Amino acid sequence: MNQLLLRAARHRSPQWTSQRFLVTKNAIPDPMTGELMPPTPDIQPNLLQIKRNANPKTPPPAQSLVFGRTFTDHMLAIPWDAVSGWGVPEIKPYGPLEMEPSATVLHYAQTLFEGMKAYRDEHGKVTLFRPDMNMKRMNNSAQRLALPTFNGDALLDLIKRLISLDRHWIPKEPGHSLYVRPTLIGTQKAIGVGPPNEALLFVILSPVGPYYASGFKPVALYGTTEFVRAAPGGTGAYKLGVNYAPGVLPQKSVAALGYSQNLWLHGPDHELTEVGTMNMFVVFKTADGGLELVTPPLDGMILPGVTRDSVLTLAREHISGVKQLPELSDKLVVSERTVTMKEVKAAEKAGTLVEMFGAGTAAVISPVNRIGYMGEDVHIPTGEDGMGPVSRPIWTELVGRQWGKIPSDWSVSID
Amino acid sequence: MNQLLLRAARHRSPQWTSQRFLVTKNAIPDPMTGELMPPTPDIQPNLLQIKRNANPKTPPPAQSLVFGRTFTDHMLAIPWDAVSGWGVPEIKPYGPLEMEPSATVLHYAQTLFEGMKAYRDEHGKVTLFRPDMNMKRMNNSAQRLALPTFNGDALLDLIKRLISLDRHWIPKEPGHSLYVRPTLIGTQKAIGVGPPNEALLFVILSPVGPYYASGFKPVALYGTTEFVRAAPGGTGAYKLGVNYAPGVLPQKSVAALGYSQNLWLHGPDHELTEVGTMNMFVVFKTADGGLELVTPPLDGMILPGVTRDSVLTLAREHISGVKQLPELSDKLVVSERTVTMKEVKAAEKAGTLVEMFGAGTAAVISPVNRIGYMGEDVHIPTGEDGMGPVSRPIWTELVGRQWGKIPSDWSVSID
Numbered sequence A, B: 001m002n003q004l005l006l007r008a009a010r011h012r013s014p015q016w017t018s019q020r021f022l023v024t025k026n027a028i029p030d031p032m033t034g035e036l037m038p039p040t041p042d043i044q045p046n047l048l049q050i051k052r053n054a055n056p057k058t059p060p061p062a063q064s065l066v067f068g069r070t071f072t073d074h075m076l077a078i079p080w081d082a083v084s085g086w087g088v089p090e091i092k093p094y095g096p097l098e099m100e101p102s103a104t105v106l107h108y109a110q111t112l113f114e115g116m117k118a119y120r121d122e123h124g125k126v127t128l129f130r131p132d133m134n135m136k137r138m139n140n141s142a143q144r145l146a147l148p149t150f151n152g153d154a155l156l157d158l159i160k161r162l163i164s165l166d167r168h169w170i171p172k173e174p175g176h177s178l179y180v181r182p183t184l185i186g187t188q189k190a191i192g193v194g195p196p197n198e199a200l201l202f203v204i205l206s207p208v209g210p211y212y213a214s215g216f217k218p219v220a221l222y223g224t225t226e227f228v229r230a231a232p233g234g235t236g237a238y239k240l241g242v243n244y245a246p247g248v249l250p251q252k253s254v255a256a257l258g259y260s261q262n263l264w265l266h267g268p269d270h271e272l273t274e275v276g277t278m279n280m281f282v283v284f285k286t287a288d289g290g291l292e293l294v295t296p297p298l299d300g301m302i303l304p305g306v307t308r309d310s311v312l313t314l315a316r317e318h319i320s321g322v323k324q325l326p327e328l329s330d331k332l333v334v335s336e337r338t339v340t341m342k343e344v345k346a347a348e349k350a351g352t353l354v355e356m357f358g359a360g361t362a363a364v365i366s367p368v369n370r371i372g373y374m375g376e377d378v379h380i381p382t383g384e385d386g387m388g389p390v391s392r393p394i395w396t397e398l399v400g401r402q403w404g405k406i407p408s409d410w411s412v413s414i415d
Helices: A003-010 A014-023 A104-108 A131-144 A152-165 A245-256 A306-320 A341-350 A391-402 B003-010 B014-023 B104-108 B131-144 B152-165 B245-256 B306-320 B341-350 B391-402
Strands: A074-081 A090-093 A097-099 A111-113 A116-120 A126-129 A177-186 A198-208 A219-224 A261-266 A271-275 A278-285 A291-295 A332-336 A353-360 A364-373 A376-379 A411-413 B074-081 B090-093 B097-099 B111-113 B116-120 B126-129 B177-186 B198-208 B219-224 B261-266 B271-275 B278-285 B291-295 B332-336 B353-360 B364-373 B376-379 B411-413
Touching: A003 B245, A074 A152, A090 A152, A104 A177, A104 B104, A104 B111, A104 B177, A111 A131, A111 B104, A126 A152, A131 A152, A131 A177, A131 A306, A131 B245, A152 A177, A152 A198, A177 B104, A219 A245, A245 A261, A245 B003, A245 B131, A278 A306, A278 A341, A291 A306, A306 A332, A306 A353, A306 A364, A306 A391, A341 A353, A341 A364, A341 A376, A364 A391, B074 B152, B090 B152, B104 B177, B111 B131, B126 B152, B131 B152, B131 B177, B131 B306, B152 B177, B152 B198, B219 B245, B245 B261, B271 B341, B278 B306, B278 B341, B291 B306, B306 B332, B306 B353, B306 B364, B306 B391, B341 B353, B341 B364, B341 B376, B364 B391
Parallel strands: A219 A261, A219 A364, A291 A332, B219 B261, B219 B364, B291 B332
Antiparallel strands: A074 A090, A074 A198, A097 B097, A111 A177, A116 A126, A116 A177, A126 A411, A177 A198, A261 A271, A271 A278, A278 A291, A278 A353, A353 A364, A364 A376, B074 B090, B074 B198, B111 B177, B116 B126, B116 B177, B126 B411, B177 B198, B261 B271, B271 B278, B278 B291, B278 B353, B353 B364, B364 B376
């Protein structure tokens, strides 16, 4: 935990504490500041109210889907306020929110979100992939913005109910899924900057097609030093809205130069951090003829991605023998360490640059074939299928687990 | 301009350009990327539609006002979309906005804003203070977020109409004013990350009391190295929502330790950058017995504040003889330069630390008397009235101009 927060947590104001004890005898210390907080109700799935959509839509043809533009018939909404805590959860028809013009989310960007997918297997069973990771990360994000935290299992329970109601929206076509977007916003009706006394958690669902409809298509990145996605002491390690809006202009700028995404480089040594809105991996040939799979460490600037963690876990389970992956080298090492553009360029020259890829919920694995850097292009090998010798077997195992073809406890049934 | 944007602007894709020319023959280059954009209508004040509030409220007693919690009877709203450009401006009853749950502002923090005040002088004349600066900065912010830009004079014209309609909301009590909050948000109904194809500009008004109701009250700051407000290559120089939400937790943390605000320190040398949500100034005694007024330079991390610029301009006009300020030293120099905590601590020891203050629209000048830094407190002199020998005469001139007691072209009538 951050030193400043630790210091704050150790500190107590006796005067203020005694005032608060007049209000409640069951005060609990705020995990971040040590302030004693009156206990307020957590999310209570048993209070769920369901208002069915009287005019359900017909899901559009799967081929017509564009990412994130189509939403299902229902949404989940749970209000929160500082006095009453989490209120009655409601599943209701998808539709506009009424929002005061003074709501803090509209002025000060008090918003955080998650992205996860619901998959339907060939037997019709609907599952989520490691949703506990999303619930945990969402709570970390909430703490960072001084928004209310909650019981992740309770929210997950309600999300499952929502998905179950709209399960017919998951397209039957291969590679399709239902994108699940939980969002938490500050809605205090006042334009002072501070922890909001009102918030709203809502969840919407969007049927989506496969990211790569016809095989993998490696992308070209622009090694960006002019803009940053994150900085030490900043919010890069949390899934907050504030990490996204500033990236649009840099993306537009590199697109005009013929590149797909920004490769965010950090510091004087141009350390590789993330790719667009994905975590990133690079593979080097080692001196003894083996392979090293490298990703930047979780140093406070890197989003702790679920796909990132899954790639690392599968590679480590392969190495340790927990589960060996077909066609993946035995001489593999996994490193969470800093990697610089100097190292990548040197590896290109030496012929030891094996592959590079982004990792995230939307694309799963996104191979890279080129980096525009300081006026020249660094070329990265890709196989005929667009992938490489490490990403290919890991991707196969990963999507196998996501789609329920390979049984694993990462796959959580919604029923 | 950023090198990456310059490069993008020089680049043209002939194929794409010719496609766009099929759509419009009057394409104009996007100032940031060089993309040819079809011209769409700017904000048109002559199209203004006014829908008066049928149930106007009685403004509450001035003493009861809390910053940013009370709003007037009307608001201004101007919709924008990528195809039609800026739409019909509307002044209408203050009330909730209908917002799709997928609106990009709620997920990706596509929001920027301005803060300005309308003052009523003793003759009843209502003025704004240097509003052209706010309009210019708002356009810079819009460019940075890939949100639509607009004619600042046209928006200002409409803001004056709104203020005029609700002018009776400006409290008559001394030191009170009307806080004006223009906000621009991305409202595209899709959860892909990109430049929004829909946006909404709205302006709300809030009657406010004086920041210091009974004389200046110097504040204690915590020199923060654990969190950052801004970083090189980031968005600190723009008035975006994303610069505010992440500051709430650090503020809460230092409040628990008995400090009012964060003094945001940057880099290994702990350079002073900003104070809470204000620009900052420090005054040193110079070797020749004069005074040096120092503020950090606009290096991309510092917000170009209107109050900051006003303080600098008044000090420079005093030095150059354009307008000498009573009781301000003749031996004054003004520096926009880096200042570190090492320098501040050394000055405290040497007895050459004269004063320190924050500067912003809400408080105008906010004196500082203490900085908690690396486990000890740095003490900063303040006069009996809470101010210092530089801030006092500058504040007097500044508020004189704001309240119309001292005529100047910074004061712009709304009529």
